[in-house]
Amino acid sequence: MRAAPTILHLDMDAFFAAAEQASKPSLRGKPVVVGGLGPRGVVATASYEARRFGVHSAMPMGQARRLAPNAAYLVPRFAFYRAISGQVMELLGRLSPLVEPLSLDEAFVDLEAGGVADDSAGAREAGERLRRDILTTTGLTGSVGLAGSKMLAKIASEEAKPDGLVLIEPGTERELLGPRSVRIIPGVGPATGEHLRRAGIGTVAEVVEAGEDELVRLLGRAHGTSLYAMALGRDDRPVVAERDAKSVSVEDTFDVDLHDRLRIRLEVERLAERCVARLRGSGHSGRTIVLKVRRYDFSTLTRSETLRGPTDDPVVVRDAAARLLDLVDTTGGVRLLGVGVSGLADYTQEDLFAQAEAEAVAEAEAGAEAAADATAVAEAGTEAAERAAETGPQAPAAAPPAxxxxxxxxxxxxxxxxxxxxxxxxxxxxxxxxxxxxxxxxxxxxxxxxxxxxxxxxxxxxxxxxxxxxxxxxxxx
Structure with missing residues (x-):
């Protein structure tokens, strides 16, 4: 814990919806909901006007429409949001070299590392200046929390919403947190909160009273120890300037379950190409290809294949995803498909040779399998060959009209x-x-x-x- 509130947490206010209102004068002051507009879409962000009707993020879009039928419902424009986020992150970078982005609209900043603040007055001045600069540069507002730790800075920014600044003086943490719901502590979600409630623990003060041993008994050592420390206001996590990406993935939820096997395969191939485009955009290659399939009954299956070397070749990723699809039973229908690449690395010349070797091995194996298949078909006779032809790949015309x-x-x-x-x-x-x-x-x-x-x-x-x-x-x- 720091002796001065020099960790800043910025959270842009209703970012996606606010960006839409700023770019569309007719929507200012009116309820706006951004998200997937299909029957299975979910809310990404709701403006504060829409939140008054009970609409919130992660809510099914159908439920949002029932609560706020007169709101404006818009698809996300992520390239637009990323551009605005870049402007905001540039302003944060002027404050300190230690900026830890959490998402497009949220980040931690170590003001002490930037030399702009070493006490409460300096931190408050830096926070207010940041808010003014964001408004001038983007026309949007952000809420700022200042504290001696990341946990408390994030809690402070929540208290500051919308368009405000809250500073938590070091030494006041216990007094501030004590009467609050245990859900205010990061990592305590609905399930953990309910588990604690059944044990008679509903506030942060009651977490402290229960003691570390009891929390370990209830939640396990790692979670119990962490929860007890945070309830005391202890959080020594540093602001980390860069977080290495662990994976790149894309996925789509379909308005109607997909049943046709060819259509499913075409969707997987399309997702693989989108995934590679994102992979290349991030300057990475990857070794492990992952396929995600959510079936009609909401059961979710994942299959993965690890290559001999990293790749950003769309053909390699697409073929691997197609092989993984062959391992999944899609009988009954598919509601979601996703393709991802993990085991990321910077692309180097050595990777090219490794991938070439992997492809050569794959081609040799495929040739051997093809020869074996040809022998099997010949032995099975003309009738089996005809059946194989009938069930082979169909013309792309079978795909739904685009x-x-x-x-x-x-x-x-x-x-x-x-x-x-x-x-x-x-x-x-x-x-x-x-x-x-x-x-x-x-x-x-x-x-x-x-x-x-x-x-x-x-x-x-x-x-x-x-x-x-x-x-x-x-x-x-």
């Missing part, structure tokens, strides 16, 4: 567009061959709404406009 899906994605609610006559705007909705657009800019008054046919040649997708005059232009290309 034109409608492309059109829906193309004009997803919230996405930016530009019209040759009316200028920049954003999609309010689409369907039945029509797309409705509101024409406005971040710094304009609320704009007018117009409707066009989906194929209107004057209407095309566009990059988001900067949120503030002179701000950075965001490219989603």
């Amino acid at each position: 034109a409608t899906e492309t059109a829906e994605r193309h004009w997803a609610p919230g996405n930016d567009v530009r019209h040759a006559v009316y200028g920049p705007g954003w999609v309010q909705g689409s369907g039945v061959g029509r797309v409705t657009v509101r024409f406005e800019e971040p710094c304009s008054a609320p704009g007018r709404v117009r409707t066009f046919v989906v194929g209107d040649p004057d209407l095309e997708p566009a990059d988001p406009l900067p949120l503030v005059p002179g701000g950075a232009t965001v490219s989603t290309a």
